[in-house]
Amino acid sequence: MQDLKAKYLSAIANAADESALEDVRLAALGKKGEISALMATLGKMEADQRKVTGAALNLLKDEIDAALRAKKAALGDAALDERLRSEWLDVTLPARPRRMGTIHPVSQVMEELTAIFADMGFAVAEGPQVESDWYNFDALNIPPEHPARQEHDTFFMHRAPDDTRPPHVLRTHTSPVQIRAMTEQGAPIRVIAPGRVYRMDMDQTHTPMFHQVEGLAIDRNISMANLKWCLEEFCRAFFEVPSVELRFRASHFPFTEPSAEVDIRCSWEGGQLKIGQGDKWMEILGSGMVHPKVLTAAGVDPTQWQGFAFGMGIDRIAMLKYGIPDLRAFFESDLRWLRHYGFAALDMPDLAGGLSG
Ligand code: DAH
Numbered sequence: 001m002q003d004l005k006a007k008y009l010s011a012i013a014n015a016a017d018e019s020a021l022e023d024v025r026l027a028a029l030g031k032k033g034e035i036s037a038l039m040a041t042l043g044k045m046e047a048d049q050r051k052v053t054g055a056a057l058n059l060l061k062d063e064i065d066a067a068l069r070a071k072k073a074a075l076g077d078a079a080l081d082e083r084l085r086s087e088w089l090d091v092t093l094p095a096r097p098r099r100m101g102t103i104h105p106v107s108q109v110m111e112e113l114t115a116i117f118a119d120m121g122f123a124v125a126e127g128p129q130v131e132s133d134w135y136n137f138d139a140l141n142i143p144p145e146h147p148a149r150q151e152h153d154t155f156f157m158h159r160a161p162d163d164t165r166p167p168h169v170l171r172t173h174t175s176p177v178q179i180r181a182m183t184e185q186g187a188p189i190r191v192i193a194p195g196r197v198y199r200m201d202m203d204q205t206h207t208p209m210f211h212q213v214e215g216l217a218i219d220r221n222i223s224m225a226n227l228k229w230c231l232e233e234f235c236r237a238f239f240e241v242p243s244v245e246l247r248f249r250a251s252h253f254p255f256t257e258p259s260a261e262v263d264i265r266c267s268w269e270g271g272q273l274k275i276g277q278g279d280k281w282m283e284i285l286g287s288g289m290v291h292p293k294v295l296t297a298a299g300v301d302p303t304q305w306q307g308f309a310f311g312m313g314i315d316r317i318a319m320l321k322y323g324i325p326d327l328r329a330f331f332e333s334d335l336r337w338l339r340h341y342g343f344a345a346l347d348m349p350d351l352a353g354g355l356s357g
Helices: 004-014 018-031 034-044 049-088 107-118 176-185 225-239 292-297 313-321 336-342
Strands: 191-196 209-219 246-253 258-268 272-275 280-290 306-313
Touching: 004 018, 004 225, 018 034, 018 049, 018 176, 034 049, 107 191, 107 209, 107 225, 107 258, 107 313, 176 191, 176 292, 191 313, 209 246, 209 280, 209 313, 225 258, 225 280, 225 306, 225 313, 246 280, 272 313, 280 313, 306 313, 306 336
Parallel strands: none
Antiparallel strands: 191 209, 209 306, 246 258, 258 272, 258 280, 280 306
16 A cells, blocks of 8 residues: 555656646546555455555545545646746736727717716706607797797608697707706706717708707705806806807897807908907807796796706817817717817816817
């Protein structure tokens, strides 16, 4: 038994890999192995001898088994070490730049304005693009016969011929999100709602789908002065100029009272548009103090709360900021246009790091 032990322990020690080790295991402990064969002879022995030999054989078997396991673990570690040595990779090496497509100017501008308004405490609210007639119109103080309904060139969804309810619409503006946000959150509230809107219109300056951002701030003492400051602050940050001049023109919207349209001072020099200087004015948004009926429709008490709202065309301000002449090209998915006007992926705009890189 001493010989067997010495023989197998040295064979185990010398096994170069897992398959050599398995051969040793089979030779010793396998069904037809040497030690198994000895075990089989126990039955023919005298009781006394069987007891002594059996115990010794079991001990030998255990020792060999333990040596096999230890060697197997060591071989596994060695194999792993070898893999780690041969497959190493320096993760600190600089990455090779790879083209991943570009960020569309509309997405870029949405990120920029979200960063600016977030800095002023506005959260982002959302609503559906297929909107009910009530949210898109009635709740915003545009009842069924109101002329503003005609001006919106609305796309209507299909209804079964025997269904008399007003059809849903593709939302014609982001203003319904005001109602949804107030209904869900109540007052005070400060949100912006960027998103797609739809109108049946198509020429050089209109596409059937375009983008707006709605703004809403409701609290106890909010006034037109707060609206003016917010918009000036926004324009200065967005257009990345030290100062801007805005002009508030009295206007009319059913959902605000008083209402104002806002123009920004700019110049056209040699076909180049400049914001913040010059003798031209460019309309960029509609705004006003939220109408008490609108607050009421959204479950907010107009004797306790008041505030401003605005709606701005995102495509328009993207064209202004980045000097993009044709609106329709925005939605043609022309890769050459996207490469030219697009923004680097992963370059998220933030106020501290610079909005547009
Ligand atoms: N919803 C208006 C439109 O699409 C824009 C607008 C004007 C939004 C005045 C407002 C507002 O919130 O106060 O033409």
